[in-house]
Amino acid sequence: MPPLRPMLATVAQTVPAGDAWVHEVKWDGMRVLVDVRDGEVTVWSRSERDVTAAFPELDDLGRHYDDMLLDGEVVALDGGRPSFHALTERMHVSDRRRAARLAATRPVTLMVFDLLRLFGSDLTGQPWTARRELLERLDLTGRHWQVPPVYDDGQQLLSATADQGLEGIVSKRRSAPYAVGRRSPDWRKTAHRSSRSVVVGGWRPEVGSTGRLGAVLVGLPDGSGGWRYAGRVGSGLAGTAGEALAARLRPLRRDGSPFADEVPGIDANGTTWVEPRVVIEVRALELTGQHRLRQPAYLGVRTDLTPADLEEVDDA
Known part of the structure; x- marks a missing residue:
């Protein structure tokens, strides 16, 4: 833990x-806590998963200090800018050898923004200014990590x-x-708000197919512990991306819609409903006044988030 x-x-x-x-x-990345103890590095996701194997670039942090706990964001750069889509190639990897190969072509950088423990001392009760001063004194500047200004x-x-x-x-x-x-x-x-995290509540087959995933129906919190329908996402799901998502959704089949409000018939007809357990990231132009994502595109699965993390209600 x-x-x-x-x-x-x-x-x-x-x-x-x-x-x-x-x-x-x-940063458009994956929130992590990096725990360094006796030269060993463990990387934890926000959903409390041990994701150390996915990011071998961070192993060398253990050579710098014997004991520290860092809070930060792992990002993957695409054209000089952080890209969550690029990061999806890395964040799901559990095989260290495969992660090492990917690190050579799609390296990640840890953006460190807080210091929570140093040399056995808990710093969480200290004000941000004190934690920041100590963090800057550590001079954590490396090929795969930095302390942004x-x-x-x-x-x-x-x-x-x-x-x-x-x-x-x-x-x-x-x-x-x-x-x-x-x-x-x-x-x-x-x-x-070019991208946001949503929960999947159903999927529809590709046109002309009965088994291949063509689109997913997604939702956002409704403020009452349920899910409000936010539209259908099909762009970005072609090929292996759709196949991988379908594999996650098929075991979650349920009899009816998980959304609290009514899903329009044009979207509901032919939909296989699933338990709202899978969180995905989508890019969209906006969330309309009717609470629908405008021109959404699939970016990837958020294994670092659970549906409970999507507690904020956005009525934009």
Whole structure:
């Protein structure tokens, strides 16, 4: 089991301003805790899975310090920018030899943004400023890891991330301790919303086929513990991507729709309903006023997230 559960951010309607706040880039990657003990490195996903084998590039962190616990984001770069789609080639790998081969062609980088333990001392009760000062003193600069800078002007950073095609920003209260396992207003995220995580509630076969997956029906939290239908996703599911997703969904078959609201007949007809347990990442232009994803495209399965992690209601 991981040494603790990560602190989570709340969604911000506006970027907080003033000296009490500091701002960081929000990376489009996989949240991890990296536990270094006696030279051994263990990488934990947000869903409490041991994913060390997937990222052999991080093994050398154990040569630098005997004991530390880092919070960060693993990213894969495509054309110089983080790409979740590129990361999907790495995050599901459990065979170390295959991961090592992929690391040569699709390397990852750990973006470290917090230090939770150092030399046996628990730092989670310390304010962000104290943890950040210690983190910067460690001089964690390597081929596969870095400590990205922080910024005082959140609105300016938000504009810059939009121009650069990045996911958004996270604003953090300087005086805040690390709220283990909690979603706290002391961390606030503002995303440009080009991609989002959704739960799969059903699938439809490819046109002219009875077994091949052609599209999935997805949902978002409805605010009452259920799921609100958010549309049908078909783009990006051709070939092996669709086959791999279908293999995950077939054992989850159920008799009726898992969505709390009515699914339009044009989407429901011919659908095989599944238990809402698989989380996927999709890219979409927007979430419409009717709570439908506009022109969604499949990016990959989020094995680092569970449906319970999708607790935020977005009524955009």
